[in-house]
Amino acid sequence: MSSILVTGADLAPQALALLDGYDMVYAGKTPTEESLIALCRAHNPVAIIVRYGGVGAAMMDAAPALKVISKHGSGTDTIDKVAAKERGIEVVAALGVNAAAVAEQTMALLLACAKSVVALDARMRAGHWDKATHKSLELGGRTVGLVGLGAIGLRFARMADAMGMRVIGFDPYARDLPEYVQGVALETLWRESDVISLHCPLTADNRGLLNAETLARCRRGVIVVNTARGGLIDEAALLAAVRSGQVMAAGLDSFAVEPMTAGHPFQGEPRIVLSPHIGGVTSDAYVNMGLGAARNVLQVLERAAAPAH
Structure with missing residues (x-):
């Protein structure tokens, strides 16, 4: 079963329902770069949903199956987009949901x-x-x-x-x-x-x-x-x-x-x-961001799996 790594402790149940069939791996509330790299090596995820912390080249290299990095929200500044592009990994954000x-x-x-x-x-x-x-x-x-x-x-x-x-x-x-x-x-x-x-x-x-x-x-x-x-x-x-x-x-x-x-x-x-960076953290936005991130993951993975014409 393919894995999806969440750089956080949880994901909205509605989002998890969309991702049924994938092995969900959680990094916890305060993941370090070292722990994230170790999880990538251990599980080789096809997707990373970014809640906390960043995603750099070392993480990407630790997950050769990685196809998409999906932000749980709109800001992608913690993701090394240049490194992702060099490796053919798509970076997507759940724009507007919060x-x-x-x-x-x-x-x-x-x-x-x-x-x-x-x-x-x-x-x-x-x-x-x-x-x-x-x-x-x-x-x-x-x-x-x-x-x-x-x-x-x-x-x-x-x-x-x-x-x-x-x-x-x-x-x-x-x-x-x-x-x-x-x-x-x-x-x-x-x-x-x-x-x-x-x-x-x-x-x-x-x-x-x-x-x-x-x-x-x-x-x-x-x-x-x-x-x-x-x-x-x-x-x-x-x-x-x-x-x-x-x-x-x-x-x-x-x-x-x-x-x-x-x-x-x-x-x-x-x-x-x-206030502690909670502007986008409401019960409604939590669900909307989770759903947006999950849909973006599925869209990219489905596109990647489609036969070339």
Whole structure:
């Protein structure tokens, strides 16, 4: 029986039903590269479903039967796509299946920043009543700039528009934008946005996109939200911008190194709201991502098994 390796501890039952007939191998919740290579050597999977950790050339070479690497979600930056292409292995992603979940997390982080939800909660638990001194930020009429206008960015754009925000966005690949999204150049986005929200994949070209230079071009008091990839932000530059007031607050769901290590400077900064990369993790998205990843695996394996004409 052919094996499928899941770089995680589980897969939605609905996805497993689709993959009935394959021997499912699970790597656990925090797989190391060494353990993944060992599992590839032991089971020689025809497919890998990527939940946690990355897939590099060494893993691919340990599984000569490997035909497809399927991401349980949309971001494929942890997969060495060049190495996969050299070995004739397809890399596929479950695009759009967690768009609603991530867009909702983006809005939750934005509202937490604009309305000081976390800080006010802490103050009240400490016995304070700040009604006379605190003023929240009203989002209606403000401009939100979206970097990336794929399924998640556009879903969030619709929510922001419904709140009365002006929505501008940068995405060189986006076509036929809805009437409530104005496509702009990055330079315009930095200059005009009251809120900047990142929704693009991480590539070699955009690593550190939000850095000391680009943050300095933004409006003073901008809010930054990132539910995409941590590598898009120069974390030291963001921290300095928050401390100086150039950035009013930041809501972050992804980080340069995950899991976040104890003592990370973000942990001591009250104007940065943190969540542990769970934007796409809802019960619905878990099923949808599993089904998407499983369908992608089957599609590639069926194509590979089809006789050549």
